[in-house]
Amino acid sequence: MKANLKVQIYKNRKYVWFVSFSLCLISIIGMLICLKSSSIKAPLNLGLDYTGGTQIILERSCTDDCISINTSEISNNIVALKKEDKSFSLNTSPNLSRSQIQLLDNSQLISIRLPFLSADQSESVVAEVNKHFGPFKNENTSVEIIGPSLGKRLLKSSLISLFFAFLGIALYINFRYDRRYSFLALFALLHDILIVCGVFAWLGYFFNVEVDSLFAVSLLTIAGYSVNNTVVVFDRIREKSSMENQLSFKYQIDKAVGATLTRTLYTSLTTLLPLICILIFGGSTLYWFAFSLLIGVIIGSWSSIALAPSMLSITSNKNLD
Amino acid sequence: MGKKNYWFLFVIIFAIFSIFICTNIPFQLGLDLRGGSQLTLEVQPTREITKITPSEIEGVKAVLDKRVNGLGVSDSQLQTVGTNQLLLELPGEQDPSGAAKVLGETALLEFRIQKNGTAAQLRDLQTQRNSVESIINLLEENNNSSQLLKEININNDINQLFEKYNIQSDQILDLVEFNILRNKISTEIAGLFEPTSLTGQYLINAGRRQDQNTNNWEVTLSFNNDGGELFADLTKSIAGTSRLLGIVIDGISYSEASVGKQFETAGITGGAATISGNFTADDARNLEVQLRGGALPLPIEIIQIRTIGPSLGTQNIRLSLFAALTGLFFVAIFMIFIYKLAGFVAVLALSCYSLFTLSIYALLPVTLTLPGIAGFILSIGMAVDANVLIFERLKEELLNGNTLIRSIDASFKNAFSSIIDGHLTTLISCITLFYLGTGFVKGFAATLGIGVVLSLFTALTCTKAILKFLMSFQGLRKISNFIYANQIPPTSINVQ
Numbered sequence: 001m002k003a004n005l006k007v008q009i010y011k012n013r014k015y016v017w018f019v020s021f022s023l024c025l026i027s028i029i030g031m032l033i034c035l036k037s038s039s040i041k042a043p044l045n046l047g048l049d050y051t052g053g054t055q056i057i058l059e060r061s062c063t064d065d066c067i068s069i070n071t072s073e074i075s076n077n078i079v080a081l082k083k084e085d086k087s088f089s090l091n092t093s094p095n096l097s098r099s100q101i102q103l104l105d106n107s108q109l110i111s112i113r114l115p116f117l118s119a120d121q122s123e124s125v126v127a128e129v130n131k132h133f134g135p136f137k138n139e140n141t142s143v144e145i146i147g148p149s150l151g152k153r154l155l156k157s158s159l160i161s162l163f164f165a166f167l168g169i170a171l172y173i174n175f176r177y178d179r180r181y182s183f184l185a186l187f188a189l190l191h192d193i194l195i196v197c198g199v200f201a202w203l204g205y206f207f208n209v210e211v212d213s214l215f216a217v218s219l220l221t222i223a224g225y226s227v228n229n230t231v232v233v234f235d236r237i238r239e240k241s242s243m244e245n246q247l248s249f250k251y252q253i254d255k256a257v258g259a260t261l262t263r264t265l266y267t268s269l270t271t272l273l274p275l276i277c278i279l280i281f282g283g284s285t286l287y288w289f290a291f292s293l294l295i296g297v298i299i300g301s302w303s304s305i306a307l308a309p310s311m312l313s314i315t316s317n318k319n320l321d
Numbered sequence: 322m323g324k325k326n327y328w329f330l331f332v333i334i335f336a337i338f339s340i341f342i343c344t345n346i347p348f349q350l351g352l353d354l355r356g357g358s359q360l361t362l363e364v365q366p367t368r369e370i371t372k373i374t375p376s377e378i379e380g381v382k383a384v385l386d387k388r389v390n391g392l393g394v395s396d397s398q399l400q401t402v403g404t405n406q407l408l409l410e411l412p413g414e415q416d417p418s419g420a421a422k423v424l425g426e427t428a429l430l431e432f433r434i435q436k437n438g439t440a441a442q443l444r445d446l447q448t449q450r451n452s453v454e455s456i457i458n459l460l461e462e463n464n465n466s467s468q469l470l471k472e473i474n475i476n477n478d479i480n481q482l483f484e485k486y487n488i489q490s491d492q493i494l495d496l497v498e499f500n501i502l503r504n505k506i507s508t509e510i511a512g513l514f515e516p517t518s519l520t521g522q523y524l525i526n527a528g529r530r531q532d533q534n535t536n537n538w539e540v541t542l543s544f545n546n547d548g549g550e551l552f553a554d555l556t557k558s559i560a561g562t563s564r565l566l567g568i569v570i571d572g573i574s575y576s577e578a579s580v581g582k583q584f585e586t587a588g589i590t591g592g593a594a595t596i597s598g599n600f601t602a603d604d605a606r607n608l609e610v611q612l613r614g615g616a617l618p619l620p621i622e623i624i625q626i627r628t629i630g631p632s633l634g635t636q637n638i639r640l641s642l643f644a645a646l647t648g649l650f651f652v653a654i655f656m657i658f659i660y661k662l663a664g665f666v667a668v669l670a671l672s673c674y675s676l677f678t679l680s681i682y683a684l685l686p687v688t689l690t691l692p693g694i695a696g697f698i699l700s701i702g703m704a705v706d707a708n709v710l711i712f713e714r715l716k717e718e719l720l721n722g723n724t725l726i727r728s729i730d731a732s733f734k735n736a737f738s739s740i741i742d743g744h745l746t747t748l749i750s751c752i753t754l755f756y757l758g759t760g761f762v763k764g765f766a767a768t769l770g771i772g773v774v775l776s777l778f779t780a781l782t783c784t785k786a787i788l789k790f791l792m793s794f795q796g797l798r799k800i801s802n803f804i805y806a807n808q809i810p811p812t813s814i815n816v817q
C-alpha cells in the first residue's frame with residue numbers, strides 16, 4: 001500500500017471524458033424516453049409528493065404466505081363505490097377508475113394509488129377494500145392524501161431550493177478559489193446530478209420507481225458531497241502548484257489527485273458503508289433514498305478524482321507539457 | 322497535567338454532560354416514527370381579503386386551536402407553515418376524517434346586502450328553494466323513505482332544477498340529492514347579494530331559541546362593539562328599502578331578511594341578530610356549534626392528510642437505528658484497520674460526536690423523523706471524512722520523515738482548509754433547504770446542519786484532544802502505532 005498512488009489523469013483524460021459523456025448521454029436519453037412515454041410525461045417519474053393524489057397502504061394479516069390477490073378485482077370494487085357510497089355522490093367526486101394497485105412485500109402489503117380524495121372518501125375506500133379483501137392489520141394502515149396544488153408547489157420549492165443551493169455553493173468556491181474552480185466544481189456537480197437523475201429515469205421507466213421529496217433531498221446531499229470531494233482535490237492542486245511550481249501543471253494535477261486518491265476512496269467507502277446498511281436493513285421507506293445517495297457517492301467520487309481534475313487541464317492557460 | 326490536557330478534560334466533561342442529557346430528556350419523535358395523523362390546512366383568500374397576512378393566519382390558528390383542543394388528542398400541535406398554511410399533527414390519532422370534519426366544518430359567516438334589480442330573480446329562487454325544502458322536511462320526518470318519495474309528486478319544475486344544477490343520480494333520488502339541490506339554489510341566492518365588511522370575525526357568541534309564535538328554531542348572534550356598529554350601519558342603509566339582508570354561511574344563503582322602516586334612523590342597534598332559516602332543532606344546534614366554536618375569519622381547505630400506523634412507525638425506527646449502528650460498526654472497524662491507533666482515536670471522537678449531536682437533538686428539541694435519522698447517519702459520514710483527511714495528512718507527514726508530534730500538528734493545520742470547505746459547502750445546502758424546504762425536508766436540513774457544525778467542532782477539537790492526551794504516554798508514541806511497517810520507506814525507518 002503506497003500513500004501516493006501513481007495516477008495519470010492527464011494522459012488518460014480522453015477516456016475519462018468518454019466515460020462521463022456516455023453516462024450523461026444515456027441519462028439524457030432516459031429522461032427523454034420518460035418525457036415521451038404516455039404514462040410518465042415528465043423527465044422523471046414523479047411521485048405522489050409532486051403530482052398530488054391519495055396513497056393507501058394496507059397490511060394484510062395473513063400468518064403464513066399471503067395468497068396473491070387479483071388487483072383488478074380491488075380496482076373494480078373501488079370503482080363501484082361511486083354508486084354505493086354517499087361520500088362519492090357529488091358530481092365533483094374524483095375519477096375512481098384511475099386507480100393503480102400494487103402488491104408489495106410478497107403480497108403482504110396492498111398499495112392503492114388514487115386521485116385526490118377527501119378524508120371521508122379515503123375512509124370509504126379503506127372500508128370497502130377491508131370488507132372484500134381483509135382482514136388487515138388496521139393499526140398499520142397508512143393513508144396519504146396530497147392536494148394537487150400542494151404537489152405542484154412542492155415541486156417548485158424543490159427546484160428553487162436546488163437552484164439556490166447550487167448558486168450558494170458556486171459563490172462560496174468563487175470566493176475561496178477562483179472562477180475557474182467554481183465553474184468546474186459546478187460542472188462536476190451537474191454531471192453527478194444528471195447521472196443520478198438518469199438512473200432514476202430508467203428505473204422509473206422500467207420499474208415504475210418514483211421520485212419524491214426525499215429524492216430532492218438526496219440530490220442536494222449529493223451536490224454537497226460532490227463539491228466537497230472536488231474541493232479537496234482542488235485544494236491539493238492549488239497547494240501543489242504553489243509549492244512545486246517548477247513542475248508542469250499536468251504533473252501537478254496527477255500528483256494532487258494521487259495524494260488525495262486514498263482519502264477520496266476511504267471517505268467514499270465510509271459513507272457507502274452506512275448507506276449499504278440502510279439498503280439492506282433499513283426497510284422499504286428509505287430504500288430508494290439510500291439508493292440514490294449510493295449512486296451519487298460513487299459518481300461523485302468519479303467526478304472529483306477523474307473528471308474535474310482532467311477538465312482543469314482544458315481551462316488552464318499554463319503550459320501543460 | 323499539561324496545558325494540552327485541559328482540552329481532553331473538557332471533552333470528557335462534555336461527553337458526560339451529553340450522556341446525562343440523552344438519558345434524561347426524551348427525544349421528540351415525529352409522526353412517522355410514532356404513528357398518528359398529520360393534516361395540512363390552507364387558508365383561502367376571499368373576495369374581501371385577497372392577501373393573507375400573518376395576523377390573519379394567527380386569527381385562523383387561534384380558532385382552530387380551540388377546535389383541536391375539543392378533539393381531545395393529547396400532544397396535538399398546530400403550527401404555521403409558509404405564508405398561508407397550517408400544519409396540524411395529531412399523534413396517535415388514527416381517524417383523520419373525524420378531525421377533518423371538525424376542522425372542515427368552518428362556518429364562515431357573512432352578512433350581505435341584496436344587489437339592486439335582483440328582486441324578481443330572488444323571488445323565483447326563494448320559491449324553488451321552498452318547494453325543495455318542503456320535500457326535504459317530509460323525507461326527514463319519514464326517515465328518508467324511498468316509498469314516500471314515490472308518493473310525493475315530484476313535478477317537472479323540480480326535475481328541471483336537477484337538470485339545471487347538473488345533479489345526476491345513478492339510482493333513485495333521495496335526501497342526499499335534495500340537500501345538494503337546496504344548497505345549490507341557496508348558493509345562487511347568495512350570489513345575488515353583495516358582500517359587506519361584517520363577517521364572523523366580529524361574532525362573540527351564538528345561541529338558539531324557538532320562536533313562540535311559529536315554533537320555528539332560530540339562531541341568535543351577538544357581535545362585539547365594532548361588529549354591532551357595522552351591523553347598525555348595514556341595517557340602517559337598507560331599512561325601509563326593498564333590498565334584503567342575506568345571512569350567508571360558507572357561501573350558502575340561510576336567510577334573507579327585510580329591515581323595517583323603523584330602523585331608518587339608527588339601524589338595528591345592540592349588536593344582536595337572528596337567523597331564521599326554517600331550521601329544525603338539530604339544524605339550529607349544528608349551526609350554533611359551528612358558529613360558536615369560533616367562526617373562522619377565513620375559510621380553510623385541507624390539502625394534505627397523512628396517517629401512519631403506530632407499529633409501522635416503531636418498526637421503521639428499529640430498522641433505521643439498527644442500520645445506523647451496523648453501518649457505524651463497520652466504519653469503526655475500517656478506521657482502526659486503516660489508521661491503527663489514529664483510527665481508534667477517530668472512533669472515540671465519533672462516539673463523542675454522536676453523543677453531542679443526540680444531546681443537541683434532545684435539548685433544542687429537534688423532532689426526529691425518518692429523514693432526520695438519515696441526515697444523522699450522513700453527518701456521521703462527514704465526521705468520518707474530516708478524520709480521514711487529518712490522518713491521511715498525518716501519514717504523509719510521517720512518511721516525509723517528520724517527527725510524530727510535529728506531524729500531528731502539521732496534519733491538523735494542513736487538513737484544516739479542506740475540512741472547512743467541505744463542511745461549509747454542505748452547510749450552504751442545509752441552510753437553503755431549511756429556508757426553502759417544507760415539512761420533513763426542513764427536518765432533514767436541520768439534523769444534517771446540526772451534524773455538520775458539530776462535526777466541524779469535534780474533528781478540530783475532540784480528535785486533537787484525545788490524540789494529544791494519548792501522546793502524553795511514552796509507550797504510545799511510536800510511528801508503528803500509526804502506519805504499517807510495509808508503508809514506511811526504508812530511508813525514514815529510523816526517524817521517530
